[in-house]
Structures are given as C-alpha cells and as structure tokens.
Amino acid sequence: MSNREWPLWEVFIRSKQGLNHKHVGSLRAPDATLALANARDVYTRRSEGISIWVIESNNVHASDPSDADSLFEPSDTKVYRHPTFYEVPDGIKHM
C-alpha cells in the first residue's frame, strides 16, 4: 500500500458575482483538476458559490502569528489615517 498522500489544497469560493473569493477550507486531491471537482462536491452542495480557486497549500506563505504585534501595531497608532481624525467646520457637506 502506498504511503504517499495526495497533496493538500486550500479552497477559495466566490459566493456571488462582485464579491471576493474567500477561503473556506482545504481538501486533498492528486491534481488541480480533481481538486476543483472535489471542492465543488465538498464545499458547494448548497449554492455557496459561482467560482472556485484551489491553491496547493505548500504554495501559501503566511505571516508568523508571533510577529503580529510588530507587524500591525504601527497601523493601530496612526489614527490620522482615518477621516474621523479630522475636524471640519459645521455646515460643510459631502466631505
């Protein structure tokens, strides 16, 4: 019996036209064609999608959760990047 497993694929579904593809889970399949076919059966049995992407999991590069503070803290402290930081005189419309 073979011990080699089929590769792991990450599945992304576009739920309707105009929206992004969103990660929904993963599955195993020998190649991209069967990964798409399996994704259709496993993740779209109730009209969840109109388009599927599959990406082999080992091609996904992720940030390290322990770096999250140093990566994302700088943007938390820059409140002036948001429009609500600024005061405008009363009576100004559409700004």
Place this chain on the structure above:
Amino acid sequence: MKTMDLQELEKRFQEKIDKEIKIEPNDWMPDEYRKTLIRQISQHAHSEIVGMLPEGNWITRAPNLRRKAVLLAKVQDEAGHGLYLYSSVETLGADREATIDDLHSGKAKYSSIFNYPAVTWADIGTIGWLVDGAAIMNQVALCRCSYGPYARGMVKICKEESFHQRQGFESLVTLCNGTPTQKAMAQDAMNRFWWPALMMFGPSDDESPNSAQSMKWKIKRFSNDELRQSFVDATVPQAEILGLTIPDPNLKWNEETGHYDFSPINWDEFWQVVNGNGPCNKERIEARTKAKEEGMWVREAAMAYAEKRALKKTA
C-alpha cells in the same frame, strides 16, 4: 521572537481563551490542548464517516424517489462533514491518514450510536430525528469552541444538519399517521434508539475526567449531562406530537426543576459498545478498512496520472 518560558506562554494562552479570542492553527497552544483537539476532532470525523454506513444501507430500499433523493443528499452531507473535520484536524499538524488508521486499528473511537443496526425503514426516520437531533445539540455548543477551524466547521455542519433532523421527523410523521403496522414500526424504532441516543452525550459529568479542562479551554461549553438534559427536554414534546411512547417509565415533568426527570442510563451497555462489543462494531470497522484497502489502487492511479501529466508539461 523573544524566548518566553512555558508558564508565561500558558498564561497568555489562557488569557486569550478567557477573552474569547479564537485560537488559530499557527498560534502557540499547549501540547495537551492540541492533543485533546486532535483526538476530539478526528473522532468526530470518524463518526461522520462511519455514520454513513447504517443509512447508506437503505438508499436502494427507500420507499419512493423523494425519500431516496433525500437520503442520498443526507449521506453525501455526512461524507462532506467528515471531510471538513479531517481538514480541521490537519491544521493541528495531525496526519489525516494516521488518524484514519487509528480508527481501523481500534485505537480511535467514534460515536457508539453507529454500532447499532438500522433494521427497518422506520429506523432511518428515527436516526434523523433522534441521532441527528442529539448530534445537533452537541454541535451547536461546539460552534463556539475556542479553536477557530473547528468552530467554523461546526457552523457549516450545523446549518446543513438541520435538514437531517427535519426530514427524519417528517418521515416519522408519515409513518405515525399511516397504518397500525407502520405506527408499530415507528414505535419499535423509538424503543431501540432512545437509550443509545441519550448515550451519545457521553459519560455523566462525574465520570468524565477530561471535561473540566475542556471547559476551561472552552473546547466544550456545556457538560455532557447538561446537553443530555436539553435534548430530553426538547424531544419529549416532539414524541408526543408523533404519538410515540418514550421507553422510560420514570420519564416525567418536574415542576420544581423545570426539566424532565428520566431513569438512570445503562452505562454497562455504553461501555460495552464503546469497547467494541456492540451489535455492529466489527462490521463497521471491516467496511471502513475494506474501503481504504480496496480503494487504494484508485488513489495510486490518480497520483500516477497527475505525475505523468506534470512531467509532460515540464518536458
């Protein structure tokens, strides 16, 4: 990353849990948390897959095309649910095939309910109503589990399973409004499945040593006995509507507690079935092992084909 001692890491982990922050696959987690989840999620996956067997047996015998289409869809859902759960377990670093081999060797368990046979058509309705009903009660609680991938999987599973329970109940309504023979068949199924369904919630709280830690980690939100009581309270009025008698002479409404009282569970039977001596344990494991072994050539052929095509592309 600064090196932190284990105690500090564990403290921060528990603080996250207490603040209801979900744990995601690459986050630090205690080994025991990881092990508990691997065991629980893989056994949950096995239950979905083994659970296809008693019902799959009735697909070709369904009484009409509507019931057959429904049963097919339900069994296909169970396969899907098993797959969501196996991919959740892989996010914890577990080897999917190794967990499946543990099922086949008897090392890993699955829900003991699937070791009971489905001998009549009424069993199919009863499984949907009681067995899926009990499973939903458990799974709704797991939607708030602290481990992100498991919780998300549960949300999807719960959405899909609500049809499973309703189709079962509908099928029983039909039988209970049918001929006296049909009604008797429904009652017989109820008599056989009631107690095993209550056992699905697991040992009572004082016999469930890992429960306290699982509650602290928010893997579990309610104890086995709490969930079992909710199930009894929800199910008794449904049985009344069907006109079926619950096979428990001590079942009665308790004004004081606001719950139904019921007889103690036969835990000897529960442990017998969990430990491999139920009516169908051997048959279930044989069927799963056979499926893997005899289907292996298909997996190998698909892999060989994929490799050949990849080679052609690069050539």
